[in-house]
Amino acid sequence: MKVLAVYSIKGGVGKTATAVNLAYLAARSGRRTLLWDLDPQGASSFYLRIRPKVDKPRKLLRGKRPLADAVKGSDFEGLDMLPADPAYRRMDILLDEAKKPTVQLRRLVEQLEDDYELLILDCPPSLTLVSENVFRAVDAMLVPVIPTPLSLRTLHQLLDFLAEEELGDVPVWPFYALADRRKRLHQEILDSKPDTRVPLLSTVIPYHSEVERMGLHRAPVAEYAGKSPAATAYVALWREVAERLRLTEA
């Protein structure tokens, strides 16, 4: 099982939309996929019509209750979900109760090794013990970056943090998201190829109102607007990610 985190220090960068759309496309390509909504706001649970509520979340995070018990099937074949829970607001504290708090998440996801080929973690925006757990559990981190100086700066902050924590070998795959070519700033950054320290993926996810409508349809973009530029871009992003994870079509 490959573990992929969709992560950003900063919120509002299209993280959840990326996690949900990639999880959906992975399942559609025949990979048994699990999406774990770690964000207490529960946005990806909402998108998939699954209640952001887990029985005994504390026991779950401490490994006293199998993760599999909390799994819910989504509306899409091959895609299951571990929903969020409001208790995840205190996830730092819950993880800290474990013996080796920084690797607790990695220990937990090992339970699902045989059940899924891909686990996608939709992570809360922050730089905390939760993030550190994520960094130590993943095969790669997918980082959406809006083409703005501020967003690029948070990417640098993340890379600095990883270097400091001797996690510099965790693959970080940034890509541009919510790119709006009508905005001059976006256009300039897209054209100028600023120093990102690690190479950007070649796919750019454009800003598109269809993505915002995910909350209305409560489904991935490709389900209701398969021909839209956003849907096409997510397909391209999934191809790129699948290739890098060696999960290309069976």
Add this chain to the structure above:
Amino acid sequence: MPSHYAFQLDSAFDPVPLLALLSGDWTLAEEPAARRRYECADSFDWRLHVEGLALVLVRVGNQRRWELTRADGQTLAVPAAQGLPAHLEALPAGEIADALADVLPPRALLARAAVDTRVRRWRLMDAEGKTVLRLVEEEGTAVPPEGGRNARHALPRRLMLQPLRGYEDVGDQVALHLEIGLGATRVPACPCAPAYHATGVVPGGYSSKIRVPLVPALTAAEAAHRIFLHLLDTLEANVAGTRADRDSEFLHDLRVAVRRTRSALSQIKRVLPEDRVAPFRERFDWLGRVTGPKRDLDVFLLQFPDYLAEVPADLREDLEPFRRFLLEDSAKERAALARRLASPHFRTVVKEWRAFLEAPPDLDAAENAARPVEAVAKARIWRLFRRIIAAGRAMGESPAPEELHELRKDCKKLRYLMEFFASLFPAEALDPLIKALKGLLDILGEHQDLAVQAQHLEGFAERMAAEGKAPARTLLALGALVARVMERRAEVRTEYAAAFAGFESAENRAAYRALFKPMPEPAA
């Protein structure tokens, strides 16, 4: 994976009565129709079926997945990278491959039947519009593995419930409504059993074991015809798989059928007309000879992993040129063998032998032909047993290798005779005797096989050297291997004396006497 429910339907599924039975706010949404193909996979000798496993390759659009149903009804699924036929190595690592690892090798998975279906699908949604159950109606036709369009057989229409994780209770509830409220009949979710039934395929219908039903009053000639026909059926069943080299066991089983036929031709004496049978003796000897080289190579390739463990760690890599050499040689021998099995000569042997065996036996052709088979079988087995005991005693505790080889040949003949005529004797009396004989045969067989292996290894080394395909270190590794094989042979030899002593024990002899010693026939 949640367990799936399946129901047989008499007519097209109508969602309205089902919805009426469900209390609460539910909707059923129909999805676009689709096609699905199932290929039921098993080895030629039904190893999965015997273990209560059912493996299906499911194709939906351009996606394929393996689905394994275990004896406890639990299903596992994994994407498939390739179709059938397939060896274990072709399955992705994981639970399915693990479940087959002790069951399947060295056999390959073959498509034993296929089902093409038209699929209608619905989603059952709760009040919030969340899908909680999938319903799938299938209308299919079964196709035999080699069948064309004319060989299609319609299968009963089925409705399957596919519960979602975390919503299993809805599936249980709907299943109950279908069963009790609407009177639907529950059937197994795996489509293979009805497919086999419709196409006339009998799961477990092939076994390399000898199964010839005989009764004591049958004449010896009739019994002989039946035994030979059974062996010929086995031989012919394995020809196509041997030619295509689907796996190593087709040729193995074919050769065993040939060897048993040759043994029977020499051991079932004065029962068939000698002038008719003599030419077949030569023909089956020929078949034994021409199938040998490929089998030898198969054995070396199958044993290769063990060989790696036998040589010092720093020489293991150096055996790789040897493996490549075996593979190249095996490809050549495979082609040669395929040509022989397609030759007019081979076809004539099979055809004429079958014609002879299917004709009524000539009861005047030989002195034992019309005697009851039981008397002939007993006399033959008893005589051979006594010969083995006498020969073994004469050889003493440290016999020469050639003597052991001769003893092995006789023991094997004895085993075949007991197996040919097994149905004439009570299993509880016969089985322990065959088992004890196998114990002795294993030691004699291994002793001989190891000698042959050492000889072959030396032969391969010489050929590789002559063809410039053997680096010095590879020759060293092969030398180390030969030394190990000979050591092992010396070890096996020390086990012989005790094994023969057990076979020769008073208890074993008494058991043979009780079962096989013929009553004196009334004087004429």
